[in-house]
Amino acid sequence: MVNKKKPRLRSSEWFGREDIYGFIYRSWTKNRGVPQDQFDGRPVIGICNTWSELTPCNTHFRVLAEHVRNGVLEAGGFPLEFPVTSLGETLMRPTAMLYRNLASMDVEESIRANPIDGVVLLMGCDKTTPSLIMGAASVDLPTIGVSGGPMLSGKYRGHDIGSGTNVWSMSEELRAGQITLEEFHEAESCMHRSHGHCMTMGTASTMASMVEALGLGMPGNAAIPAVDARRNVLARQAGRRIVDLVKERVPLSALLTRPAFENAIRVNAAIGGSTNAVIHLIAIAGRLGVKLSLDDWDALGKGVHTLVNLMPNGKYLMEDFYYAGGLPVIIRELGNRAMLNKSALTANGKTIWENNKRAPCWNTDVIMPFEKPFKRNTGIAVLRGNLCPNGAIIKPSAATPKLMKHKGRAVVFENIEDFHRRIDDPKLDIDESCVMVLKNCGPKGYPGMAEVGNMPLPPKVLKRGITDMVRISDARMSGTAYGTVVLHAAPEAAAGGPLALVKNGDLIELDVAKRRLHLHVPEAELARRRKRWKAPKPAMRRGYWKLYIDHVLQADRGADLDFLVGRTGPLVPRDNH
Ligand code: FES
Numbered sequence: 270m271v272n273k274k275k276p277r278l279r280s281s282e283w284f285g286r287e288d289i290y291g292f293i294y295r296s297w298t299k300n301r302g303v304p305q306d307q308f309d310g311r312p313v314i315g316i317c318n319t320w321s322e323l324t325p326c327n328t329h330f331r332v333l334a335e336h337v338r339n340g341v342l343e344a345g346g347f348p349l350e351f352p353v354t355s356l357g358e359t360l361m362r363p364t365a366m367l368y369r370n371l372a373s374m375d376v377e378e379s380i381r382a383n384p385i386d387g388v389v390l391l392m393g394c395d396k397t398t399p400s401l402i403m404g405a406a407s408v409d410l411p412t413i414g415v416s417g418g419p420m421l422s423g424k425y426r427g428h429d430i431g432s433g434t435n436v437w438s439m440s441e442e443l444r445a446g447q448i449t450l451e452e453f454h455e456a457e458s459c460m461h462r463s464h465g466h467c468m469t470m471g472t473a474s475t476m477a478s479m480v481e482a483l484g485l486g487m488p489g490n491a492a493i494p495a496v497d498a499r500r501n502v503l504a505r506q507a508g509r510r511i512v513d514l515v516k517e518r519v520p521l522s523a524l525l526t527r528p529a530f531e532n533a534i535r536v537n538a539a540i541g542g543s544t545n546a547v548i549h550l551i552a553i554a555g556r557l558g559v560k561l562s563l564d565d566w567d568a569l570g571k572g573v574h575t576l577v578n579l580m581p582n583g584k585y586l587m588e589d590f591y592y593a594g595g596l597p598v599i600i601r602e603l604g605n606r607a608m609l610n611k612s613a614l615t616a617n618g619k620t621i622w623e624n625n626k627r628a629p630c631w632n633t634d635v636i637m638p639f640e641k642p643f644k645r646n647t648g649i650a651v652l653r654g655n656l657c658p659n660g661a662i663i664k665p666s667a668a669t670p671k672l673m674k675h676k677g678r679a680v681v682f683e684n685i686e687d688f689h690r691r692i693d694d695p696k697l698d699i700d701e702s703c704v705m706v707l708k709n710c711g712p713k714g715y716p717g718m719a720e721v722g723n724m725p726l727p728p729k730v731l732k733r734g735i736t737d738m739v740r741i742s743d744a745r746m747s748g749t750a751y752g753t754v755v756l757h758a759a760p761e762a763a764a765g766g767p768l769a770l771v772k773n774g775d776l777i778e779l780d781v782a783k784r785r786l787h788l789h790v791p792e793a794e795l796a797r798r799r800k801r802w803k804a805p806k807p808a809m810r811r812g813y814w815k816l817y818i819d820h821v822l823q824a825d826r827g828a829d830l831d832f833l834v835g836r837t838g839p840l841v842p843r844d845n846h
Contacts, residue, residue, distance in 0.1 A: 278515070279410070280313040280347075282841050283384035290844060294384065307347045312515035314341045314508070315385035316350040317376060317405070319397040324357035326394035326473065327417055329464035329495055336501045337389050337415065340508020346387075346515070348508070353379055353404075356396040358473075363808075365396040366745065367717025369403075369552075370821070370830045371813055372396070376404025382842055385410065387515040389507055393417030393466040393495075395748070398476035399549035402485065403829070405521055406556035407837050411514035412521040413507045413616045414485040416477035418495035419587035420465035425456050431580035432460060432467030433749025437723070444693075445731045465495025468587040469580040472748030475542035476549065481596050482536035484524045484615030488624045492591035510617055517618075520839075527559050528610035531569055532600075532621060535608050538573035538648035539599045541582040541666035543748025544756055547649055548718075552827030558836035563651045563660045563825050567784070570648015575666045576602060577636055578643045581751045582666045585635045593635035597628030602639045652755060654786040655795075656741070656767050656777065659759035659825045661786055667751035669737040673781040675753075676789075677704040677739060681773050684709040684805070685721055692727050699727050701735045704777045708768055709805055711743035711761025712821040712828045716808055722746040722756045739779055741786070743768055743824070755779065755786060757824035763805055764823065770798040 277285070283294040285308070295308050316337050320330035334350050341348040354372040356365040380388055387410055390401040398416070405412045423430035430439075439456055442448045466473035480486035487507050493500045530550060537546050547566055554561035576599055579585050603609045604622055611622035630636050637643050647666035665673065680703045682688035688707055691697055699705075705724055712718045722744035726735065740754045743761035760766030767788065771777070776789035788795075807818050820830040827834075 278310060278312060278386045279839060279841060280384040280386050281310060284308040284313070285310060312346045312386045312512050313384055314346045314348050314511050314515070315380060315383065315388040316348055317379070317388055317390045317401060318350055318352050319355040319392055319401065320352065321355035321357065323360055324355040324394050324397065325359065326357070326466035327355060327391070327397060330391050330393070330417060333391055333415065333417060333501065333504050336504035337391070337508040340505040341512060344509040344512035346512035349385070351379055351383070353401070356394065356400060358395045363715060364717040364719040366719070367817060369396045369400045370817065370833065372400035373403035373407070373833070376401050377407040380405060380408045380410065381840065387411035387511045389511050390414045391417065393473060395472040395476065395545065398473070398480065399553060402553050403556050406525065406553055407833065409520045409522050409557070409836070409838050411511060411519050412485065413487070413511045413514065414480040414490070415504050415507045416480055416486065416490050418465050418477070418493050418497070418500045419468040419474055420461055421463040421494055421496060422468055422586040422588045423460040423462065425459040429586055430456060430460050431469040431586050431749070433471050433747050434469045434581040434751070435460065437750055441725060441731055444725070444728055463496050467749060469749045470540055470542060470577065470587070471581070472543040472545040474587050475537065475540065475546050475748050478536060478540055478542060478596050479533045479546055479550065482533040482600065483529045484613055484621055485521070487617055488597060489595060491596040492587050494588050494591060507616070513618070514616065522557050524614055524616060525553065525557055525559065526613065527561070529613045530554055530559060530561050531565070532610050532613055534566055534569040535573050535603055536596070536599055538570040539576050539603060541575040541577060541579065541644070541647060541664070544649065544662055544664050544746055545748055547662055548745070548757070548824055548828050552829040555827050555829055555834040556836070563662070566649045566662070567651035572646065573608060573648045574639060574642030575644040575647040576639065576642050578634060581749050583643055589632070589635045593632035594628055594630045597625040598630045598636045600625040601628040606639055650781050650784060652781070652784050652786040654788070656771070656786045656788045657758040658767065659823060661741070661755050661758040663753070663755050663781055665781060668753040672737060672739050672753040674779065675704070675739050676776060676778045677702050679704050679706050679771050679773060679775045679777050681706045681771055682708065685715070685719070688724060692725065695729060697727055699730065701730050701738055703738065704779070705738055705740045706768070706771050706777070707740070707742035707744060708762035708771070709743070711763055712824060713807070713818050714743065714761055714763030714805065716814065716818050716821070718745050718824065718828060720745045720747040720750070723750040723752050723754045741777065759823040759825045761823060765802065765804065767795065769802055770795050
């Protein structure tokens with residue numbers, strides 16, 4: 270008979286010891302009523318919680334954590350919940366993205382330093398998802414992601430309004446004098462009326478979809494509304510399943526493989542997902558040693574159509590998406606067109622194809638079939654040229670088709686303060702044929718690479734009914750935003766990229782079909798300007814800001830800190846005594 274010796278778990282290094290240290294590790298843990306039998310070698314599951322009242326999208330996470338805990342207990346595990354830095358998109362200044370890498374370090378070190386065998390990540394608001402996955406990836410224990418789910422649809426005066434998307438449109442209407450301040454305030458109360466994250470296909474919904482497409486989440490993770498009981502069921506199932514993943518010894522890296530990232534990129538194209546996913550997925554892959562580049566985004570997104578009619582590109586919201594069948598329908602459509610690595614393993618132990626091949630669609634106005642898509646060929650396009658030698662991106666599904674090939678005179682804003690100072694000035698020399706250029710909003714320049722790339726248009730253009738212009742920057746854009754907006758130009762202006770050299774009146778040519786972004790200025794003149802260029806003074810030279818500015822990589826490399834890239838694994842730190 271084979272001697273099937275129970276494999277020793279990582280947590281046994283703490284709780285399995287019969288010496289003074291074992292006494293200390295167990296005794297203090299018992300202080301809230303934990304019985305001795307919980308230390309019998311069962312899997313210890315960390316529930317990594319980003320609950321915070323400063324992160325309004327995650328304020329239901331105490332309840333969600335209870336459901337995970339119940340699932341862990343039902344499966345014979347020992348749950349231990351712990352808090353980590355929570356990044357609230359709406360309140361944090363200068364931008365939550367500045368702290369994504371810091372939060373990921375908190376997650377990594379919290380997991381690594383403690384007696385944890387497997388972890389469930391509770392995430393919702395935009396940056397809470399990548400920060401938790403990046404941190405967990407650096408430790409590479411068995412891991413399941415549970416997203417908090419989108420809010421219910423916003424309801425205003427008889428019609429739906431969506432997070433972010435209608436904030437942009439209504440603030441433009443207010444600036445153009447088309448709505449009153451009273452209506453604006455009323456809309457504020459109508460837009461966010463339940464727990465959950467933004468309910469458009471913005472960055473939070475995109476990243477929840479990425480969690481499902483990567484196989485890191487349970488089927489249905491992307492779209493079940495936050496307040497729907499089925500979200501709690503999903504959390505409970507994740508709690509049960511993580512115990513099995515520990516017993517089966519399936520680390521995160523067994524799920525987050527190159528084929529899984531390829532699936533996620535194609536799913537992003539099919540949902541018209543946020544441009545922020547480009548940066549986050551490259552950063553996550555970097556933590557696992559999986560090669561993923563901007564060129565992969567362009568190549569894999571080619572030929573993929575947007576299938577969902579969701580804001581900010583369309584009219585419906587995440588609640589409608591779930592009732593129509595949700596992400597499984599998208600995955601099934603891609604699988605039927607040889608656009609899916611079907612054998613990619615997922616958290617529930619099945620392949621992505623086993624999970625989704627029979628997914629029914631209940632509303633083809635919300636999720637359209639591949640033959641009759643919502644928009645054609647809408648994968649993220651990666652632009653190259655003398656203005657962005659290391660690349661820039663544009664989201665075709667959010668852009669105005671006729672502006673995708675455009676040549677215009679540059680109107681340059683040196684930084685975001687310069688933009689705010691001048692944009693409402695009636696004397697600003699600008700019309701809709703111009704190309705708006707915003708500098709010094711990249712990872713180092715802002716710092717944190719703010720979501721300001723979709724600069725509001727000047728009032729004098731808006732008043733003529735114009736709603737879109739070509740805009741170029743080294744910044745990011747909110748996933749809920751739209752427009753013909755070129756983002757993430759690399760290298761950024763503050764790092765001496767060519768964007769820093771653009772002057773008012775220069776001609777700029779955008780040709781998305783040819784993947785080209787060109788500054789029509791002779792090389793000799795650019796060389797002269799480069800000689801005179803001075804790097805802007807950093808915003809702060811102390812603490813985490815200094816660490817970040819000194820070590821952040823450019824957007825095309827995921828804007829991670831250089832010393833965090835690469836595979837590490839679940840080391841057990843030495844004793845603390
Ligand atoms: Fe949290 Fe949009 S502000 S997801």
